[in-house]
Amino acid sequence: MSFKHQLELAVRRAMDSAEIPADCAPMVVRSNRPEFGDFQANGAMAAAKQLKTNPRQLAERICQALAEQLGERADKLEVAGPGFINITLNGAYIGAQFAAPAAATQRNAQTVVVDYSAPNLAKQMHVGHLRSTIIGDAIARVLMHRGDTVIRQNHVGDWGTQFGMLIAELEEQLGSGERAELALADLEQFYQAAKLHFDADPAFADKARAYVVKLQGGDSHCRQLWQQFIDISIAHNVALYRQLGVLLTAADTMPESAYNDQLGDVVATLVNDGIAVEDAGAKVVFIDELADKNGNPSPMIIEKSGGGYLYATTDLAAARYRQQTLRADRVLYFIDARQSLHMKQVFATARRAGFVEPSMQLEHLPFGTMMGADGKPFKTRSGGTVKLADLLSEAIERATALVAEKNRDSDIGADELAEIARKVGIGAVKYADLSKTRTNDYIFDWDSMLSFEGNTAPYLQYAYTRIVSIFRRAGLAIDSFAGAVAIELPQERALALHLLGFEELLEQVARDCYPHLLCNYLYELASLFMSFYEAAPILKEGVTAISKESRLALAMQSAKTLALGLELLGIDTMDRM
């Protein structure tokens, strides 16, 4: 049970005493100003509105009952303004929370499918894939930490029309003695070559088109060429995931092609149930829930007039698979905001067709576009897409220069410096993205991101190393340290209260799938620690044994929380930097 939840229960009991209906929430939040105490309960005013009574008097009644509920746990309770109840907790009570960690809240673990990353295997991964990949990964980590069974699914594109062109090109290059690994060493280059070939040579173009049909018809020669291409492409992606510190492996790949043999059945089922109808030669689902103001239902084509299937068909098959085979309780789709309408269509149709049960949650977690400094989609100077591999290389390069600069006089060896630079560079890229509200577009800017000041990953990593350094200097093992927290200074109180809100925060992140909430929490934690550290000496002369133990305990708790929080974001920490 979270710390705040204990307070909510106490306030709610006090509200019971004041005979306030059970549907009125206690609305306990951290106070935004020191003079308003540690927490404030705002529920009295809403309750008074419902009961048509005086809010101030109602708050007084709750406050009196709350005094009995909290007893010595509160130092001060007062009603302020129109009916705020300000709660100042007893310092010893706050400190005691660290000695006896609250029992974990009983909750039903869910089976959650997390659908993220999903690059197209025809090309190299580019910056457009970054957001889905790292946001999805962070949420997957948070859910796992909270005990859910997480099934990662990388719904890669491996079945589009361009694969005919690509395998025809591969066939030619292999024919001239090239090895597949070498031919495909640079997927972007290979794609360009195939495209040029396709545009310049009509015979090649015809073969490419024929190969699409043969591939999808199961021709073994085409299938074998395709498989070579796919294997190498996935290997490229997995290498990037590893560099990026993302959990996805080849085993998490659940490609579009995996649903190929189910698409006919999906369409047949929808037609038989009268959900899909033929219209202008195509099979279409008309969705009334998504009708516009004039009553025109929203159309979703699931089979082309020529007989081919579309990604809507594949997504429907995937939804059914996740229900019937994976038995998921919840499916999270980390997909670009521009596909919102498509996702709504798929969800509505999947439900109407009974592909998913009403109890299964389908959630589209959209995200905005990464923009350049000019406010337009992030591109290279020449206007091309920025390859993910290049982006990461540049981040490490810039971090290497900075780390070298900062450690001019340090005794840290070259290997360790390189490792620090890698963690700082990759962490900065990931954090810059994760710390922005998921649903908004955001401006990607090297200078602000790699200035490594303010709300950045290096600031958090630095805070962590400072704490580790304290323990190293004190000759204490941080992992096994245990000590009593005794609150004295306001900075200690603020830090302690913030630390006690971690569990609650993770609950919110798991529910809403907004990693920036975790970033904001960690940034505030690091800031509070820094202020605490300035104000509260730990290893210096004249610090009493009780203070020292308490401050070490707070520092240890801060380090643990920072390390865990960063790990859940997929960002590495180090012992020194």
Place this chain on the structure above:
RNA sequence: GCGCCCGUAGCUCAGUUGGAUAGAGCAACGGCCUUCUAAGCCGUGGGUCAGGGGUUCGAAUCCUCUCGGGCGUGCCA
């Protein structure tokens, strides 16, 4: 046309189911290192929350309209 999203300090961004005097970082200015890592800390200045109207004890937040921007909208994914 219709639909979805966005508009908060010079810049980049927070702002909880509606809560008290809207907060950070960067940039600017002023302090703090012979003492636990200065990638840090403390302080100052900076706002018509795009605009109008409404709901109420209370609105950046909810409703409505206007302006401005982005995206989507039947045979790509």
